[in-house]
Amino acid sequence: MTVAATAGLSDLRSFLHGLPGVDHVGVEARAAALATRSIKADSKAKAIDLAIRMIDLTTLEGADTPGKVRALCAKARRPDPADPSCPPVAAICVYPAMVPVAAAALAGSGVHLASVATAFPSGQAPLEVKLADTREAVAAGAGEIDMVISRGAFLAGDYTRVFDEITAVKDACGGAHLKVILETGELGTYDNIRRASWLAMLAGADFIKTSTGKVAVNATLPITLVMLEAVRDFRERHGRIIGVKPAGGIKTTKDAIKYLVLINETVGDDWLHPDRFRLGASSLLNDLLMQRTKLTTGHYAGPDYFTLD
């Protein structure tokens, strides 16, 4: 008997396919309409600080070195060295091999440490390898694990396998928070994104995350809207609050504020908090800092005055 079956979901497939379909045109129109909101002055200053506090500052390159990770950790703790009132980011997100370096650099700072695991970004590895990957990262000090689902299995309709993998990784996480990356750019339809969201939440995800940042289509507003509706409906049915993390392609302050508007209008205040919503990004932070500097100094800031990451 599968884990899915023991969790009382004797028919996972018919449940997921019984979810109402997503109105493709409607969801895109709604996301586009909300993106036209104009957030100014005081509200903008607050939105910028909140967005900084929500960032999972990410470096996931083959060329990552301990030096680069340490530099990024320093930036995470104190994003704007010239302004002590600037809040730290939510977390640093690195590959498992870099977790020990980041853990040492972040010790005592309150900035969380996330690590991708489970054969990121493709997820095409045996379950045992994925679980070992996860355990290593947690043992090295990662407090949050960003796992990828097996898109191949999901698209082939093998929902039970995906479900079991997520529950197994959740077990391997121990006390660490689990973010489940759906890689929405590879799922094809909004219906699939809604199903994958529910599947991940039922299997025990603490967060659902859009993308790895390694494929052509990353986080978009309509995709995030579908996922926010899923966590809202999940709370109504199961009483548990699941976080959402769009990642990849969010580069400007304007983009970030659009996401905050989307949260406010879809799921409300409960999610306007770094424990419930994260922005996976790297270059976004500099743009937020430039906008923040513009608001405090009264003149436009330039990239020459911020670190190259």
Added chain:
Amino acid sequence: MPKSVKSVTVSPEPGRLSVRKTYKLYIGGKFPRSESGRTYLVDGDNVALASRKDARDAVLAARAAQPKWAGATAYNRGQVLYRIAEMIEARRAEFTALGVPGAEVSAVVDRWVWYAGWSDKIAQVAGGANPVAGPFFNISAPEPTGVVAVVAPASLLGLVSVIAPAIVTGNTVVVLAAGPQVAVTLAEVLATSDVPGGVVNLLTGRYAETAPWLAGHDDVNALDLTGVDHPDLAAELERAAAGTLKRVIRPVTGGPDFTADPGLRPMTALLETKTVWHPKGY
């Protein structure tokens, strides 16, 4: 400067509505309206009134275009400038219809050609090998300053005389133009002259409103105040520019004579000298 600017709109044939041109901004190779939606009337023509956010967008476009433009070969930049001269020649009638005297259009074409010729010669004149006591080659080479904000004078010759020396060496510019119809017509020339989008960005409106934002902008490297006609405002802009140590070209009292030989100063004022030491091999 032409005394009265006439509209180029011709009266329609009977039974046909006239198609009148809106003079829009030129940012990043496109002709957008002002993000503020504002326009103002100049001699019966509708002209976009640029806001500080248009200036911000123009700086972004200029910054994005700068490395590639500076990285193009000097020969290539010269060809592009020469092409601009050709296109102005082809639009001579359009400029004269806007009130620019024919002799001034000729001077403008000659000025572009003159600057086009300098593109692959300025480095030899403004740089060169330095004698040093040691086994080194020591070479000074001029490099573009970067993004230049320009408050332009009203005449077409004046406008060209501030744009050409800045871009010939690889700078990109954000120009606050005074004579809007003539300036936008020049932008239409630039848009059809192989000038990459963003190398020249042109804003129409009131420079007193937008110039302070450019003077204080951290991502602008130099400020050309040639077209500023209030000494107090010029001083204020220079003070704002000091925050990031921008190069500042001060306005000339009484107005510069653009018909005179400009010399090298307009080009060298927007160049930085890079000096390289290279060991001699034996």
